Amino acid sequence: MIDDVVVVGAGPVGLFLAGELALAGIRPVVLDRLPARSGEQKANGLVGQVLRLLDHRGLHQPVSGVPGAPRPVPRFVFGAFPLDLDRLARNPFHAAPVPQHRIEEVLEERLLDLGVTVRRDHEVTGLRQDPTGVTVDVHGPDGDRQVRARYLVGADGGHSTVRKLAGIGFPGVTSPDPVSRVAHVLPPEGIRLTGNGEVLLPGCPTPFRFYTHTRTDHGVFVIAPFDPEAVMVATMEWGGPPVDRRTPLTLDELRASIRRVTGADLPLAPARTAGPFTPRRTVGHNTRLAERYRDGRVLLVGDAAHVHAATGGPGLNLGLQDAANLGWKLAAELRGWAPPGLLDSYHRERHPVGERVFMHSQAQTALMSPGPATTAVRALFGELLEHPDNLGRIAALMAGSDVRYQVGCPHPLAGLFTPDLTATTPDGTVRIAELARAGRPLLIDLTGGELGLAGPAAGWQDRVDLVTAECAQPPAGALLLRPDGYVAWAAEPGRADPAGLVGALRDWFGDARA
Structure with a gap:
């Protein structure tokens, strides 16, 4: 027996791709190495054009909890610069704070409704391509077996086994800095709110805005309340003390980092309410982009094809739109009506979008780094953002609404995402x-x-x-x-x-x- 498609990875991107295939009449096999859905918090929201994509599938309200069409948000952040998006005549920027586990729940429910289940505790250990398909070696609860498919899609994350087994290069940049720390805590004692929504920390003259990266002379600080009993606090540091990656982050370590970055000494205690931000430390930034998104009958989507800093939350915007782009093209190929070169257009269209995120994620990290040279660049960049045209370009870049495919039609709308009419x-x-x-x-x-x-x-x-x-x-x-x-x-x-x-x-x- 040969299956049409095997999708490896049941995170948001793999689940969404499988749903797109099922909508098109293709029943994919979805494999995931974990025995159950992961409770690890990786993303805490959806940012950009992806919310309009989900609206096209009737998934915006189930995911966001907000009825109706996605609505632009009045503020966001780029490289620790607050973006006042209300100044724009046409604001292209959408965002919704929603934890990744909820996104996965909605997408898996949709997949079940479409008649597809995830085979969990199934790990891919090998693959071999030939002119008619891919043979996949799988280790599962019942031992080792082989699965045969016409196509294999790796949606298995930044450490993608599929990408490595296919021999697809993953060039990029790895930096030991910054070190990021984040946790979900009780509202710290001594913090005060100002009338304009800013937060004052004890002993620190710098005001901080909720949900915004604030750069200091020593790093970056973030504070975001998720409910009255739970606050996310996070820091980013360059050139800090040595870190033992083998030991988990403690609240004492995070407290010391906050003291170095802000000058404030905040007593920290775990939040009493259930929250996604268990203490987590990330050392350095890894920015990489697959050399090709297709190798014969093997394709890559999401983090399997690209990894980057999480600043600005571009990951799911990029990955879910990879899946939307690939899904219908792969289904067309399997159903026999795809024109020549359609499946190859997946790489041609999406790889440059990955390059754009590669660029702006590194630019944001550079803009947040300490030092007088960065301070000078930020002064100039801040002046440029005062002009609405520049603010609009940054908003479109972050939203992904500036993506325009070459479709061979001269109309101003051709190649852009459909207007909301x-x-x-x-x-x-x-x-x-x-x-x-x-x-x-x-x-x-x-x-x-x-x-x-x-x-x-x-x-x-x-x-x-x-x-x-x-x-x-x-x-x-x-x-x-x-x-x-x-x-x-x-x-x-x-x-x-x-x-x-x-x-x-x-x-x-x-x-x-x-």
Whole structure:
């Protein structure tokens, strides 16, 4: 027996990819080496365009707990610079504080609803490719066995076994600094709140803002209240005392680090409420990017393809959109309608996005480091951020809303993520995100049918859904949407361009069926 796809890794990225495949009619085999879902806290929120992607799948509300469409947030941080996003005429930045275990719960529930279960306590120990598939050696509860699949996807994290076994290089930069420490504690005694939402620590003249990285002359401090009985405190230090990596972080060690970074002596005690931030220490930064995201029938997604500093929370934004980009293309290949080169476009589109995160995560770390030279650079950078255009560019970079794929269409929306539009269809008023829930390609005529798109698109009706709608002041006459939410083609209002539509349908969704 040969399976279509084996997905290795049941973190958020692996679970989401498996769900995308299942939506497209592919039943993946999902393997994870852990016997149960990990309780380790790795991410504490979702940041950027990924929230709009989840909205396209009906997952935004279950994950965030917030009804309706994702809403931009008024503030964020870049390299310990507070970003006042309310100053922007069009704020592209979304964020939702949600622990990783909750994200995984929602995604696994979705996967179960789609008829796919995770095979836990199954560890990949070897793989061999040939022209027709991949043979995977697996050690499980019942011993060793082999699984045969047409494709293998590594979603197994920064230390990816799949990447190593496939021989895919992972070049990058490793630095011994900074040392990061974080814990979930009782609200420390002696801290005071100011009228503008800042925090004053005892003996320290520097005010600190909640949820914001604050740079001092000696490092970075973060404080964030999650409820009245639990506060996250964290530090980043460069050139601090030696660290024994074999010993776990203690609250005494964190307290000493806070004293060095801020000058304040905070008594720390574990939070009484359950929280994700057990004391954790991270030594140095590891920024690496896979040489290629595809090697024959082996593909990489998420941290298996890229690792970087967590500053700004770009990891799940990057990884989940990897999965969305790969899922429909791999399904198209397996179902036999993918045009030539479609699966290769996964690397071509997503590797440059990984390079962008590689760049800005290192830039943020550099901007937070101590020293007079960095202070001078920060003074200049702060002046630049006063201009709304520069603030908007940083916000778009962090959100990932500046990602634009080369799709061969000159329309201003082509290659960008679909705008959040509300339209009126024969069935009522609906948001485009709600039309995308099935994960299928969409052709949306926003002129109420005046463009006459049904005829040119007839040969693709088995795999592309046509929706006729009307939209007040539409940004385009029609939109052809890929399942990952990006615009493959768009028509100007009043101009049908049937030849352009047919070309885009063929380029992205294969030959027409008779």
